[in-house]
Amino acid sequence: MANLPEPIAALVTELRKLPGIGPRSAERIALHIVQAPAEKAQQLAATVLQARERIRACSICGALTESSPCAICADPQRDASILCVVEQPTDVLRIEKTGAFRGKYHVLGGKISPINKIGPDQLRIAELEKRLLTEPIREVVLALGTDVESDATGFYLARRLAREGLKVTRIAYGLPAGTGLEFADELTLSRALEGRRELT
Numbered sequence: 001m002a003n004l005p006e007p008i009a010a011l012v013t014e015l016r017k018l019p020g021i022g023p024r025s026a027e028r029i030a031l032h033i034v035q036a037p038a039e040k041a042q043q044l045a046a047t048v049l050q051a052r053e054r055i056r057a058c059s060i061c062g063a064l065t066e067s068s069p070c071a072i073c074a075d076p077q078r079d080a081s082i083l084c085v086v087e088q089p090t091d092v093l094r095i096e097k098t099g100a101f102r103g104k105y106h107v108l109g110g111k112i113s114p115i116n117k118i119g120p121d122q123l124r125i126a127e128l129e130k131r132l133l134t135e136p137i138r139e140v141v142l143a144l145g146t147d148v149e150s151d152a153t154g155f156y157l158a159r160r161l162a163r164e165g166l167k168v169t170r171i172a173y174g175l176p177a178g179t180g181l182e183f184a185d186e187l188t189l190s191r192a193l194e195g196r197r198e199l200t
Contacts, residue, residue: 008034060131062107062124063092072096072104079103081138085128085157087111087145095143103141106131111144111153120156128157132166139167146173146191 004012008030015026033041057063058070065071072078072092082103086092092105108123131137140161144150158168172195175184184192 004030057089057107061092061105062089062109062127063105064089077102081136082141083128083131083135083137083139084141084143086143087150087153091143101141103139104135108153111149112156113149120160123153125157125160129161132161132163138165139169142168142170144170146187 003009004027011030011033012023012026015021015029016023018026021029033044054066055064056066056068058065058073059068060073061070063070063072079102082101083106084095084101084103085106085108086095087108087110089107092107095101095105106124106128108125108128110118110123112118112120112123128140132140140157142154142157144154154170158170161168172191173188174192174195175188
C-alpha cells in the first residue's frame with residue numbers, strides 16, 4: 001500500500017495526539033477531513049480556534065468557562081457551604097452530568113507527583129485556602145482519582161485543610177453499576193466495603 005501524502009500523514013500525527021484517538025481512528029478522521037468540501041474543513045478549523053480562544057479557566061473555581069466567574073460560581077441556588085475539590089476542569093463536567101452534587105467546585109489543576117516534579121506549590125491549594133477564609137464553606141469533598149498520587153494528594157489536603165468547623169470528606173469508591181463482584185479487583189472491593197452506608 002502506498003504511503004499517505006505528507007500533509008495527510010502530518011494531520012494523522014496531530015490527531016493521534018488527542019486523547020482516545022488511536023492510529024486507525026486518526027487516519028479515518030484525517031481522510032474524512034481532506035475529502036470533505038473545503039468549507040466544511042474551514043468550518044471545523046474555525047470552530048476549534050474559536051473554542052480555544054473563548055474558553056478559559058474560571059477565576060474562582062478553575063472550571064472551564066466562557067465568562068468568569070462561571071455559571072456554577074455565580075449561581076445563588078448552589079450550596080456554598082459544600083466545596084468539591086477535583087483534579088482537572090473536566091472532572092467538574094463529569095460530576096455535573098450526574099446531577100447528584102449541588103455545591104460548588106475547586107479545581108486543583110493536577111495532583112502531587114514527585115516523579116513529575118509537581119509539588120503542592122504547583123497546584124491551586126493556596127487559592128483553595130483563601131476560599132476557606134472568604135466563603136461559608138463547612139465541608140470540603142475530595143473527589144480525586146484512585147491512584148497512589150491522588151491518594152497522597154488527598155491525605156496531604158486533609159492534613160493541610162484541617163481546622164475547627166470544617167469537615168473534610170472523600171467520595172466513596174465502589175463497584176461500577178451493572179457488574180458483579182467477579183469483575184472487581186481487590187482494591188475496588190475493599191474501598192466499596194469501606195464506603196458502605198446504611199440502607200434506609
